[in-house]
């Protein structure tokens with residue numbers, strides 16, 4: 001299915017170099033969907049074939065196990081578009097910045113800074129992706145991601161996020 005759908009993957013992939021803690025064995029499959037649609041079809045194929053799988057972002061909050069993981073690690077890191085329409089406002093007048101789950105949190109903060117949007121600057125040094133930060137409800141300098149989160153698109157497993165900047 002991965003070959004047919006042109007979803008990039010590797011077999012017997014060493015996991016240690018891919019995580020912040022630099023530990024872990026190998027994954028039978030390491031899959032890098034390029035779009036939210038590819039992420040959904042990867043997850044749906046894994047579920048229907050009863051293949052164990054785990055979705056990762058930046059792997060900055062993970063310790064991969066030693067040995068062989070007999071399943072698929074699905075990385076969201078290639079799914080990283082960001083959109084902003086200055087005319088799109090919430091009822092209280094705040095603007096919305098929309099991004100995909102694999103965008104690095106640092107890139108999200110950088111984007112907001114370049115657009116003169118405040119609200120996310122506390123997260124400037126946070127490792128990992130926006131998806132990981134939402135899943136963990138990351139917190140930096142007395143601000144949690146939930147304080148600026150407006151809407152999340154949730155798939156069966158994995159999501160794309162919409163962030164609310166005040």
Ligand SMILES: Cc1cc2nc3c(=O)[nH]c(=O)nc-3n(C[C@H](O)[C@H](O)[C@H](O)COP(=O)(O)OP(=O)(O)OC[C@H]3O[C@@H](n4cnc5c(N)ncnc54)[C@H](O)[C@@H]3O)c2cc1C
Nearest residue numbers: 057058059060061101128129131132133135138139158159
């Ligand atoms: C040096 C250092 C400093 C840190 N400082 C802070 C800090 O100040 N505050 C703080 O809160 N945390 C901190 N962390 C922890 C970590 O950076 C955060 O938890 C970060 O938000 C994790 O994001 P990630 O993309 O790396 O997630 P990962 O480590 O890849 O995954 C973490 C969890 O999120 C899930 N996940 C990831 N992406 C998705 C997705 N798209 N859909 C569904 N589930 C998903 C994974 O399955 C996993 O359960 C720090 C970590 C390091 C190494």
